Amino acid sequence: MKRIGLLTSGGDAPGMNACIRAVVRTALYFGMDVYGIQRGYQGLIDDDMIPMQMRSVSNIVQRGGTMLMTARCLEMLTKDGQEKAVKTLKNRKIDGLVVIGGDGSFRGAKCLSEDYGIPTIGIPGTIDNDLAYTDYTLGFDTAVNTCLDVINKLRDTMTSHERISVVEVMGRHCGDIALYAGIASGAEIIIVPEVPIDMEDIIMRINRSRVDGKRSNIILLAEGVCTADEFSKRLQSVTAYSVRSTVIGHIQRGGSPTMADRMLAAQFGNKAVRLLNDGIGDRVVGIRKNEIIDMDIIEAVSMKKKFNYELYQTLQMISM
Numbered sequence: 001m002k003r004i005g006l007l008t009s010g011g012d013a014p015g016m017n018a019c020i021r022a023v024v025r026t027a028l029y030f031g032m033d034v035y036g037i038q039r040g041y042q043g044l045i046d047d048d049m050i051p052m053q054m055r056s057v058s059n060i061v062q063r064g065g066t067m068l069m070t071a072r073c074l075e076m077l078t079k080d081g082q083e084k085a086v087k088t089l090k091n092r093k094i095d096g097l098v099v100i101g102g103d104g105s106f107r108g109a110k111c112l113s114e115d116y117g118i119p120t121i122g123i124p125g126t127i128d129n130d131l132a133y134t135d136y137t138l139g140f141d142t143a144v145n146t147c148l149d150v151i152n153k154l155r156d157t158m159t160s161h162e163r164i165s166v167v168e169v170m171g172r173h174c175g176d177i178a179l180y181a182g183i184a185s186g187a188e189i190i191i192v193p194e195v196p197i198d199m200e201d202i203i204m205r206i207n208r209s210r211v212d213g214k215r216s217n218i219i220l221l222a223e224g225v226c227t228a229d230e231f232s233k234r235l236q237s238v239t240a241y242s243v244r245s246t247v248i249g250h251i252q253r254g255g256s257p258t259m260a261d262r263m264l265a266a267q268f269g270n271k272a273v274r275l276l277n278d279g280i281g282d283r284v285v286g287i288r289k290n291e292i293i294d295m296d297i298i299e300a301v302s303m304k305k306k307f308n309y310e311l312y313q314t315l316q317m318i319s320m
């Protein structure tokens with residue numbers, strides 16, 4: 001393989017820049033040319049790309065966001081868009097592609113490899129941690145740590161006023177950000193799409209904690225359930241304690257990546273290019289039981305994410 005393309009697609013995630021750096025430098029190590037495609041699949045359709053050198057990726061390992069910019073590209077879902085994307089790759093003599101993104105981005109990658117025979121490697125880059133085949137996605141750790149900073153601050157003010165804080169976190173249909181941030185912050189309750197809401201249990205847990213001397217409660221609510229305002233209103237109608245709602249929002253997507261995400265970025269990026277260099281395409285990379293793995297892209301995209309009920313029960317037992 002002589003020339004590869006690289007793009008970031010979908011919602012940005014901390015660690016994408018560190019991953020771009022790893023992809024570019026590994027490719028240069030193997031003597032490949034690398035093109036950085038701008039604004040995700042839209043840049044592929046519009047032939048918007050820049051050649052990347054060693055110094056193009058200097059001083060970005062610590063930066064959030066993506067230097068290549070990103071977009072959600074509806075045109076890539078159409079036959080016409082896909083054909084334009086393939087034409088760009090052929091014209092540019094790009095014979096392999098690395099796509100850093102989430103579920104939607106992987107569907108584009110699967111289409112390029114399955115329907116058009118373009119050797120493509122997917123790197124899981126999303127804060128949502130909603131891909132079934134990998135234990136962690138790039139950006140999840142940083143996003144959860146950002147939530148922890150916010151929750152620590154909320155705990156201070158909620159305790160002073162003896163309030164209940166309903167904190168909405170991202171994650172689309174996946175409750176992992178709420179689950180991990182809930183356990184790590186000591187939130188008393190988490191509400192996730194994977195577990196039906198039990199209002200009686202929530203009230204019981206709040207009341208019991210207050211009788212026990214607790215002066216505040218944190219409820220982490222995954223956005224896939226409902227909004228923080230909706231849930232706060234519902235809760236306020238059945239409790240005498242004062243309820244306030246906070247939406248952490250896009251703050252979760254920014255910021256300098258944690259060590260864990262920088263390590264994932266380096267290993268995912270390096271592995272993706274090693275695969276292409278060995279003439280292997282149509283794979284995704286991930287991490288399982290602390291080992292970097294790769295697997296068939298079609299299989300990966302069809303897997304259904306399992307919720308970690310054991311972790312959920314852990315929270316129920318230790319947070320009160």
Ligand code: F6P
Pocket residue numbers: 011102126127128170171172223253
């Ligand atoms: O997929 C990442 C994510 O941040 C989700 O958690 C969230 O639902 C969505 O993207 C928000 O998308 P946008 O940035 O387009 O508002």
